[in-house]
Amino acid sequence: QVQLVQSGAEVKEPGASVKVSCKASGYTFTHYYMHWVRQAPGQGLEWMGIINPNGGSTTYAENFQGRVIMTSDTSTSTVYMELSSLRSEDTAMYYCTRVFDWNDVWFDPWGQGSLVTVSS
Amino acid sequence: QSALTQPRSVSGSPGQSVTISCTGTSSDVGGYNYVSWYQQHPGSTPKLMIFDVNKRPSGVPHRFSGSKSGNTASLTISGLQAEDEAEYYCCSYAGRYTPVVFGGGTKLTVL
Numbered sequence: 001q002v003q004l005v006q007s008g009a010e011v012k013e014p015g016a017s018v019k020v021s022c023k024a025s026g027y028t029f030t031h032y033y034m035h036w037v038r039q040a041p042g043q044g045l046e047w048m049g050i051i052n053p054n055g056g057s058t059t060y061a062e063n064f065q066g067r068v069i070m071t072s073d074t075s076t077s078t079v080y081m082e083l084s085s086l087r088s089e090d091t092a093m094y095y096c097t098r099v100f101d102w103n104d105v106w107f108d109p110w111g112q113g114s115l116v117t118v119s120s
Numbered sequence: 121q122s123a124l125t126q127p128r129s130v131s132g133s134p135g136q137s138v139t140i141s142c143t144g145t146s147s148d149v150g151g152y153n154y155v156s157w158y159q160q161h162p163g164s165t166p167k168l169m170i171f172d173v174n175k176r177p178s179g180v181p182h183r184f185s186g187s188k189s190g191n192t193a194s195l196t197i198s199g200l201q202a203e204d205e206a207e208y209y210c211c212s213y214a215g216r217y218t219p220v221v222f223g224g225g226t227k228l229t230v231l
Contacts, residue, residue, distance in 0.1 A: 035220065045158070045166065045209050047220040059219065095165065103213045105220055106156045106171030113165060 002026040004096050004111035011117045017084040020114045022096030029077040030054035032098040035107060036070065036081045040092040048094075050102075051079055086118045123148065123221035124210055131229040137198040140226045142210030143191060148221050150191035154213035157186060157195045160225075161206045169208075170195060197228070205230040 007021040022034065036048040049060035053072040060068050064083070072079045079096060094114045097107035125143040132138040142149065142157075149155055155173045158166035168177050170186035173193065183198045193212070197204055210223040 037222075044225040045211075045222045047222060050219060059217065061218065102216075102219065103152065103154055104171075105154050105211045105213050106168055106177075107158075107166070107211075108168040108177065110165040 002098075002109055004098065004109055006094075006096060006111040006114045009115040009117070011119065012086050013120050014087055014118055016086050016118075017082060018086060018116050019080055019082040020094050020096075020116070022079045022081070022111050024077045024079070024098070027098075030074060032100055033102060033104075034070075034072070034079045034096055034098050036068075037095045037097060037107075038092040039095070040089070043092075046092075048081070053079060083116075086116075088118050090116065091118045092116060123214070124212060124223035126208075126210060126223040126226045128224075129227040129229065131231055132197075132200045133231045134200050134202065136200050137196060138200060138228065140195045140197075140208050140210075140228070142193040142195070142212075142223045144193075144212055144214075144221070145191055148191075148212040148214040149188065149193050151215075152213045153188070155186065155188060155193040156211045157184075157193075158209045158211065159204075159206045160209065166209065200230050202230050204228060 003025045005023045035050045051058045051070040058070045069082045096111040153173050157170040159169050160166045173188045174186040185196045187194050208226045214221045
């Protein structure tokens with residue numbers, strides 16, 4: 001079955017960077033776009049960006065421009081999301097989720113989430 | 121501030137119907153038939169309930185339905201059950217440069 005398995009929890013100091021991975025299985029990796037969505041504790045869902053694993057093109061949300069980089073590795077069917085210059089407000093659960101077309105917003109499935117805690 | 125506006129909370133008794141609204145603009149909800157809804161229980165990942173405004177994925181009960189009028193999309197849950205108590209988020213396609221916008225979420229309480 002289709003699965004997205006994310007890397008484990010991370011604790012980072014303010015100013016550091018974090019790189020979260022999302023390994024896909026059960027489907028043709030390059031046929032689907034991957035989105036990243038985050039959710040701060042007790043807050044709503046926030047879209048971060050999208051990557052086309054077939055070629056690596058990306059589009060990032062304005063709030064994250066200049067701080068986020070999304071990449072893909074087709075040899076391991078894995079996408080990565082790196083967020084830099086971390087601050088306490090970046091403490092959140094980070095999810096990867098896939099879609100078939102660029103204009104699809106029906107995200108299914110979701111990765112299990114990767115908790116990133118930013119604290120000194 | 122979220123791009124799509126949802127009520128903070130709604131409630132209903134078992135067996136009743138509730139409707140959750142999701143208001144955007146002509147650049148998102150009103151401009152495309154690409155609206156989805158997600159259910160999220162505490163501690164769980166979001167679950168797709170409705171896509172493309174009014175389509176149900178396999179396995180989602182028929183009690184859940186979606187619609188859209190102008191810039192406002194709606195999720196209706198009929199025959200409320202206790203397990204429907206959760207947070208619900210709407211989501212819309214919003215064009216080439218910012219393809220995804222979410223609503224702020226609505227807490228559904230089953231009385």
